[in-house]
Amino acid sequence: MRKLILSIAFMLLLISSIKAQNNNQIFLQLSMHQFELGYQHKIFTQVVWGEVFAGTGNRDINRNFDDFLSGLRIGFNAFSNEKNLISFNTSVSIYIPNNDYYKVLTPVYGVGVRFNRFIGTSKTHNLSVSTGYQYGEQDYKQEYFSEALKVVTTDNFEIAPLYFSLGYGYNF
Amino acid sequence: MKMIVLHTWIITCVLSLNSCEKEELSFTDGDIDIGIEVGEHWLHDFPLFLGLTKKNPPQFAIWIEDTSGNYLSTVFVTYKIATEGWQANKGNRRKESLPYWCFQRGVVYGDGLLLPTKEKPLTDGITGATPKENKSILLRPINLKKPFVVKAEFNHSVDFNDFFPENANEGDNNYSGGKEGSGQPSVVYSATVYPETQATVLELIGYSCPDGSNGNIYTNMVVLTSAKSIIKSITILIK
Numbered sequence: 058m059r060k061l062i063l064s065i066a067f068m069l070l071l072i073s074s075i076k077a078q079n080n081n082q083i084f085l086q087l088s089m090h091q092f093e094l095g096y097q098h099k100i101f102t103q104v105v106w107g108e109v110f111a112g113t114g115n116r117d118i119n120r121n122f123d124d125f126l127s128g129l130r131i132g133f134n135a136f137s138n139e140k141n142l143i144s145f146n147t148s149v150s151i152y153i154p155n156n157d158y159y160k161v162l163t164p165v166y167g168v169g170v171r172f173n174r175f176i177g178t179s180k181t182h183n184l185s186v187s188t189g190y191q192y193g194e195q196d197y198k199q200e201y202f203s204e205a206l207k208v209v210t211t212d213n214f215e216i217a218p219l220y221f222s223l224g225y226g227y228n229f
Numbered sequence: 230m231k232m233i234v235l236h237t238w239i240i241t242c243v244l245s246l247n248s249c250e251k252e253e254l255s256f257t258d259g260d261i262d263i264g265i266e267v268g269e270h271w272l273h274d275f276p277l278f279l280g281l282t283k284k285n286p287p288q289f290a291i292w293i294e295d296t297s298g299n300y301l302s303t304v305f306v307t308y309k310i311a312t313e314g315w316q317a318n319k320g321n322r323r324k325e326s327l328p329y330w331c332f333q334r335g336v337v338y339g340d341g342l343l344l345p346t347k348e349k350p351l352t353d354g355i356t357g358a359t360p361k362e363n364k365s366i367l368l369r370p371i372n373l374k375k376p377f378v379v380k381a382e383f384n385h386s387v388d389f390n391d392f393f394p395e396n397a398n399e400g401d402n403n404y405s406g407g408k409e410g411s412g413q414p415s416v417v418y419s420a421t422v423y424p425e426t427q428a429t430v431l432e433l434i435g436y437s438c439p440d441g442s443n444g445n446i447y448t449n450m451v452v453l454t455s456a457k458s459i460i461k462s463i464t465i466l467i468k
Contacts, residue, residue, distance in 0.1 A: 118314075
């Protein structure tokens with residue numbers, strides 16, 4: 058029985074090690090203003106990948122971590138060795154603030170660089186550091202009515218241009 | 230799979246680019262354009278930690294009164310004041326921030342202060358983020374008879390000067406809330422809109438009680454320094 062469990066565990070380890078070559082990945086990414094959960098898959102060639110991600114953010118007026126974001130990211134692996142990987146990426150996403158004062162769907166475009174450090178020999182787990190530039194802003198209108206008057210004003214919702222985040226990835 | 234990813238990418242890009250439309254105010258005859266032109270000290274260095282600072286815009290309120298000084302309605306107030314939306318304020322409600330507006334409005338909350346709370350945020354007028362640059366507000370009178378008075382109050386936190394120092398003692402005339410208090414008190418502007426008014430500029434009429442304990446206006450302007458240039462001008466244009 059003990060041998061069987063050890064054999065199954067060894068087989069699973071081996072399978073995950075082999076499949077790590079496919080570079081399918083589920084990842085978590087966290088920064089001061091955003092949390093992302095995503096799935097990465099190799100496309101076109103062995104060094105180009107695509108990601109879909111969704112998450113929450115706190116970039117709007119109330120600073121609560123209840124905004125919604127979702128998007129796509131495409132990247133390519135530029136430099137790598139046994140343990141390390143540096144990739145460049147570009148992304149398009151939407152950011153939807155959640156508060157009582159305005160709703161504005163904001164497109165966000167970004168370019169960034171990511172460093173992954175693989176843990177262990179199987180390359181199943183990795184930690185990452187990402188940084189880059191992103192652009193996202195959208196005007197919105199606010200209105201107030203009472204018996205006496207109507208008030209209208211416009212404002213601008215803007216995503217902070219620079220980002221820095223830490224992440225964890227599970228390859229399978 | 231590859232084509233799906235590629236097509237999704239292209240469609241997302243196109244949709245995103247199409248959604249970048251500029252919002253404009255649409256004025257009609259009789260509408261009032263309240264224009265705030267920011268001054269030299271619109272942004273103020275707010276200390277964070279290790280000597281780092283952040284450029285903070287002021288808190289402000291714009292409201293309407295009748296010519297007898299009775300409060301009628303708020304037009305615009307910044308989010309932190311309207312919702313007690315301060316970050317890491319350790320329970321400090323900052324009653325010294327916009328006391329004149331608070332006393333004119335005269336709504337008393339559960340803790341005895343005149344400031345809206347998280348549980349009961351302001352529902353009059355527009356609550357918004359403090360703009361980082363010039364701002365225009367459209368005011369359309371419906372049952373608002375002229376003449377009426379437009380007032381505005383602006384305040385920066387921790388903009389201490391020689392007259393309102395950080396180390397002033399509580400109870401002193403120049404006490405403004407202590408180390409994390411107001412510094413220079415809020416400045417108040419006013420203009421009357423008469424039936425024949427086409428354009429006017431709000432005049433600086435004084436400053437509010439430094440510690441926020443009353444709703445008086447003080448007129449000894451020599452004690453103010455940078456607070457006088459938070460805004461360059463507030464104009465009223467009748468369309």
